[in-house]
Amino acid sequence: MKFRLFLLFVFVAAPLIAAEQKQVLSNVYPIVKKYKSMEGPSGAQTIYLGDRAAPELLWLTAIKTEVVGANGKTLMSPELMCHMNVDIDPARHKALFNLKRYPAARLMTISQGMRVKGGGFEARLPDGFAFPIASNEPLYVMTQVLNHNIEHPKHLNVRHRVTFEFVRDLDLKERPIALFNIGVSGTVQMANNPMALSSMSSSDHAGASCLIGVRASNAAGMSNDYVDPHGRHLTGHWVVPPGKQVNTSDVTWFMSLPYDSRLHYAAVHLHPFAESLTLHDATTGTDIFKAQAKNPKDRIGLDRVDSFVNVTGVPMYKDHKYELVSIYFNPTKQNADSMASMFLALDDPEFAAPTTAELIARGTIVTAGSALVLRTSAGDLGAMLHYSPTSLQFAKLAAAFRNAEATVTDSTIRFTAKVTAPELEREPGEHVAGAISLCRGTDEVSVVIVTRPSPDLDGRCTVFAQIGPGADVVRAIADAGSGKLLRAEIFGSSELNDMQLAPAKKIAAK
Structure with missing residues (x-):
């Protein structure tokens, strides 16, 4: 033991x-x-x-x-x-x-x-x-x-x-x-699943998503279909026929606990006609938490679903097997839809509180689909970042461009920071209008916004973004012959779509 x-x-x-x-x-x-x-x-x-x-x-x-x-x-x-x-x-x-x-x-x-x-x-x-x-x-x-x-x-x-x-x-x-945070969901195997229960050995499926079911119609187009480590196609939103239904799902692969920890909170998401949802440690054979659900007598809905709140916490181990066991009772004569999820909060033994300086430095992370916002004295402009080594390098240097003054020519707007940077990796990308490029000098680095095609930059600078919203801000800086880059920020592309960018405004000509 x-x-x-x-x-x-x-x-x-x-x-x-x-x-x-x-x-x-x-x-x-x-x-x-x-x-x-x-x-x-x-x-x-x-x-x-x-x-x-x-x-x-x-x-x-x-x-x-x-x-x-x-x-x-x-x-x-x-x-x-x-x-x-x-x-x-x-x-x-x-x-x-x-x-x-x-x-x-x-x-x-x-x-x-x-x-x-x-x-x-x-x-x-x-x-x-x-x-x-x-x-x-x-x-x-x-x-x-x-x-x-x-x-x-x-x-x-x-x-x-x-x-x-x-x-x-x-x-x-x-x-x-x-x-x-960790989320776990009960699942059922799709009825047309080629890896259905009957095709597998008992050692592979004992206690794991044993129910063969049908995905609920109102789950269409939603992201609650999964493929488990055995290759089985599962759904997290399924049909409950009239009567009682018990479903046991292996959620160990959902959890993928990075280390031993303690559970302090769990929220439970169930649908009407649910009776309970249990988080079960299959290794020890003990229940960690059983959430009871109360259904109203005179209507459809849920009056109450238990949550788990525990200051001391319940130990959970990265090498244990865990299951969710859901019980539904459908009293109607028609099929009902269902799901069974828990959202767990466990203590993090590896957490290290970041300093403000670290949050500033790390806040410019670039991922696939990231967007760049340049806050300037003439307004805000947005751009889609290329997921490339140059984008990552710009992210590390972004803070150096705060309050950088613009140098305007007939084809570019250049913001320069006095920093030493490694040699830029040459990447494909033409300096067409709207391109944003990173250029390295002996003891400085420049962000260059291209206002007219500039093929002469192709061999010396690397394009890492393309302007989207805010082209009028670029024109305002170009017309004035001056401007200031207040700061650069990096967001997800969906954030850029929702963001209210500061509109273009006239600035004093240089």
């Missing part, structure tokens, strides 16, 4: 300061008919908890959402709630916190059944624990509503009011214990 010793020092927070709040309103969602789970109106937003231009460490302690009227104030029926998801950008989060592993994209889900007194639904971490978030990293907020019961809704317009609670690291005398 294997024995392991956990040295646990539990810090129970008694904050001297109140948590700060950031509130976000979704778009208005018109409810014009009945909608099953995952079928109702939905939307997505990109937010930052703090000032992305002044990076700092924040500690996220709670997320709450309420269904409100179009005015953003009037509380509406909680039965219209479907879910609210909060995602992070894994590559950006990994870089900002210098992690050895990629974190899960889904930070948290709040769904019907996670009700709190006073209205609304929330995920609240235990005292003394929090998710570390940088003020310069985006959070992606996705909201959806449903309508199981109102037969003919009239003039029913609702929205989500989402509230984030957090504290600034700079305001704390003692830090909370950092948690990291």
